[in-house]
Amino acid sequence: MTSKNLRGFSAGIILSTGILAGIYYTADTDTESVLTxxxxxxxxxxxxxxxxxxxxxxxxxxxxxxxxATATEKPKTEPVKEKEEEKVFQMTLTITQGMSTGEVCDLLKKGNIIKDSGEFLKFLRSNNLEGAVRAESHQVNSKMSFEEIAEEITSS
Structure with missing residues (x-):
C-alpha cells in the first residue's frame, strides 16, 4: 500500500466518523415515552x-x-402403582459393510435396545471392540447387557 493510498483511506475514515458523529448528536432523541x-x-x-x-x-x-403448611397440602390419595413389567424390545440388527460403529449404536438406540448410544459407543471403545463389529444380522433384545450385545455383534 502506497502512502497516497494510506492517506486516502485515513481521510475516508475521518470523514465517515465526522458524518456519523453529526448524525448522532443532531438526531432527535426526545422520544421518551411517559409512563402514566x-x-x-x-x-x-x-x-x-x-x-x-x-x-x-x-x-x-x-x-x-x-x-x-400441612393445611395447604392436599392429601395424597393416589394408589401405589405396582411396578409394571418392563417391556422387552427385540430386533434383528443388520449391520452392512462400511457402517460405522456410531451408526450401529444409533440403530440400537432407535430399536429401544439401549438407552444411550453414546454410552454404548464408549463401552465398545474402552474394550477395543469398535473395529471388531461384524457385518451380518444379529438378534438382540433390550434385556441384554452391554457385554452381551457387544459379544453378539462382534462374534461371527
Whole structure:
C-alpha cells in the first residue's frame, strides 16, 4: 500500500466518523415515552395481570405465612402403582459393510435396545471392540447387557 493510498483511506475514515458523529448528536432523541397510570393499567389488562398495592401484598403475605403448611397440602390419595413389567424390545440388527460403529449404536438406540448410544459407543471403545463389529444380522433384545450385545455383534 502506497502512502497516497494510506492517506486516502485515513481521510475516508475521518470523514465517515465526522458524518456519523453529526448524525448522532443532531438526531432527535426526545422520544421518551411517559409512563402514566393509564398506560400501565392498559398494559396489565392486555396481559391479563392485576396490580395490587404494597399494603394488600403485605396482608396477603402474612395471611399465607399464618396458614400451616400441612393445611395447604392436599392429601395424597393416589394408589401405589405396582411396578409394571418392563417391556422387552427385540430386533434383528443388520449391520452392512462400511457402517460405522456410531451408526450401529444409533440403530440400537432407535430399536429401544439401549438407552444411550453414546454410552454404548464408549463401552465398545474402552474394550477395543469398535473395529471388531461384524457385518451380518444379529438378534438382540433390550434385556441384554452391554457385554452381551457387544459379544453378539462382534462374534461371527
Amino acid at each position: 397510570d393509564e398506560s400501565v393499567s392498559q398494559y396489565l389488562s392486555e396481559k391479563g395481570e392485576l396490580a395490587i398495592s404494597k399494603e394488600e401484598y403485605n396482608t396477603l403475605k402474612t395471611q399465607t405465612a399464618a396458614v400451616p
